[in-house]
Amino acid sequence: MINPDNHYDVIIVGAGPVGGYLARRLRENEISVLMLEEHNQIGRPFQCAGLVNPAAMEKIGAYDTVLTRIWGARMYSPSGIEIEIGSPDKVRTWSVCRKLFDERVVSQAIESGAQLLLSSRPKSAEVNSIGVNLTVDVNGTETNFSCKMLCGADGAHSWVRRTFRMGRPKEMMIGFQVDVTGYPGVDGRLDMFTGQNVAPGFFAWAIPSGDTTRIGNWSVPEMLDGRSCEDLYDALRNSELWRERFSNCREVGRFCGPIPAGLLRKPVKERVAVFGDAAGLCKPTTGGGIGKGFDQVDIMIEELSRAIQQDNFSPNVIERMNSSMSELRRNQNRSRALRNAFLTECSDEELDDVFAVWSRPDVISLIDEYGEIENPIPLGMKMLKNVPEFRRLTNKAVRALIWG
Numbered sequence: 001m002i003n004p005d006n007h008y009d010v011i012i013v014g015a016g017p018v019g020g021y022l023a024r025r026l027r028e029n030e031i032s033v034l035m036l037e038e039h040n041q042i043g044r045p046f047q048c049a050g051l052v053n054p055a056a057m058e059k060i061g062a063y064d065t066v067l068t069r070i071w072g073a074r075m076y077s078p079s080g081i082e083i084e085i086g087s088p089d090k091v092r093t094w095s096v097c098r099k100l101f102d103e104r105v106v107s108q109a110i111e112s113g114a115q116l117l118l119s120s121r122p123k124s125a126e127v128n129s130i131g132v133n134l135t136v137d138v139n140g141t142e143t144n145f146s147c148k149m150l151c152g153a154d155g156a157h158s159w160v161r162r163t164f165r166m167g168r169p170k171e172m173m174i175g176f177q178v179d180v181t182g183y184p185g186v187d188g189r190l191d192m193f194t195g196q197n198v199a200p201g202f203f204a205w206a207i208p209s210g211d212t213t214r215i216g217n218w219s220v221p222e223m224l225d226g227r228s229c230e231d232l233y234d235a236l237r238n239s240e241l242w243r244e245r246f247s248n249c250r251e252v253g254r255f256c257g258p259i260p261a262g263l264l265r266k267p268v269k270e271r272v273a274v275f276g277d278a279a280g281l282c283k284p285t286t287g288g289g290i291g292k293g294f295d296q297v298d299i300m301i302e303e304l305s306r307a308i309q310q311d312n313f314s315p316n317v318i319e320r321m322n323s324s325m326s327e328l329r330r331n332q333n334r335s336r337a338l339r340n341a342f343l344t345e346c347s348d349e350e351l352d353d354v355f356a357v358w359s360r361p362d363v364i365s366l367i368d369e370y371g372e373i374e375n376p377i378p379l380g381m382k383m384l385k386n387v388p389e390f391r392r393l394t395n396k397a398v399r400a401l402i403w404g
């Protein structure tokens with residue numbers, strides 16, 4: 001049921017995981033919320049490897065959407081040096097059915113009193129001194145709405161971000177993925193492949209997801225050198241090193257999507273804010289965006305709710321909200337610098353050298369002790385400090401930290 005006067009405290013464009021979580025958190029503070037979703041169902045189409053980190057999963061509690069608990073990884077250098085990390089007694093991350101997960105997040109928002117319009121997308125929006133007026137295409141019919149604040153949780157190509165000229169994420173990467181049956185992985189352990197041939201600057205993955213395995217790669221367009229992500233996938237499955245592993249795979253689906261990793265300078269502008277992928281919050285180290293989007297909501301929720309309740313969007317209040325993102329931005333920049341030092345800026349030969357060191361038992365135990373998919377900074381710093389062979393990377397990392 002839509003409010004009779006079509007007025008809400010907050011209208012959220014996009015009912016993905018971040019929009020759904022934001023709606024629930026706002027409802028906890030008694031703020032009226034309408035979510036607009038352009039598709040006619042939640043969670044489709046999805047573009048995701050489906051990994052949800054433990055902290056994000058705890059916030060939703062959707063353990064019944066888990067397909068596989070991921071406790072370890074096998075990582076391969078370009079020439080095939082293998083390192084194995086993790087042990088089955090510690091869950092590192094969850095591989096979920098992304099459609100069910102998104103549905104759960106949005107259901108929680110609706111149960112807490114948020115309203116949802118499917119097949120609905122804004123056509124225009126205008127901010128004035130008392131609020132935001134929107135014209136929305138609701139299932140083919142134009143309808144006017146108003147709100148105190150407009151939030152964009154509308155993904156990497158955010159309409160809200162573009163309409164209000166809020167800047168662009170620093171990095172926009174591309175992720176590509178194929179779902180296959182018949183991959184001979186180990187239940188609970190993901191595989192990561194590196195090398196210019198298969199994932200220039202980043203890595204390719206094979207993630208167990210219940211009955212299928214998600215095989216993917218990600219990259220930055222400038223590093224593809226004329227190749228497509230599909231070419232990289234073909235190079236992986238046909239490579240001499242890995243051909244055997246892919247020989248019984250049958251494809252059941254494929255998709256490609258953007259991964260924005262570079263938080264906007266100002267995610268809040270007047271009565272408009274952007275969240276999650278719309279704000280450029282994916283992790284530069286793994287491309288994961290769900291956990292970081294939830295973190296952003298948690299960091300901003302009290303200040304945001306106060307501004308809405310008091311209808312106070314003064315420059316000071318906006319500045320406070322933007323400043324509250326500084327730590328997230330710093331961490332994202334540090335992660336990118338470490339990724340560049342250890343992976344992106346390494347040639348295949350250098351990567352083989354890095355893996356040769358990583359595969360030593362003393363370094364593996366360092367990884368097992370300090371390695372966290374969610375936060376690679378402590379491990380990266382520890383390695384730069386404690387492993388003499390990595391000291392030469394320190395200059396590169398420090399330079400990137402300063403200029404990155």
Ligand SMILES: Cc1cc2nc3c(=O)[nH]c(=O)nc-3n(C[C@H](O)[C@H](O)[C@H](O)COP(=O)(O)OP(=O)(O)OC[C@H]3O[C@@H](n4cnc5c(N)ncnc54)[C@H](O)[C@@H]3O)c2cc1C
Nearest residue numbers: 014016018038048049050051155175257276277288289290
């Ligand atoms: C190949 C690949 C693999 C990935 N793997 C992972 C992973 O394993 N783990 C992880 O955490 N992240 C992963 N990501 C990133 C992850 O998918 C995103 O970070 C996450 O979905 C962001 O959530 P969101 O709610 O901000 O945006 P989205 O999930 O993109 O949701 C945005 C919603 O807004 C709707 N929308 C968009 N525009 C409009 C509009 N104009 N009007 C109305 N509705 C609109 C969309 O339909 C959608 O429902 C991956 C991405 C790719 C491409």
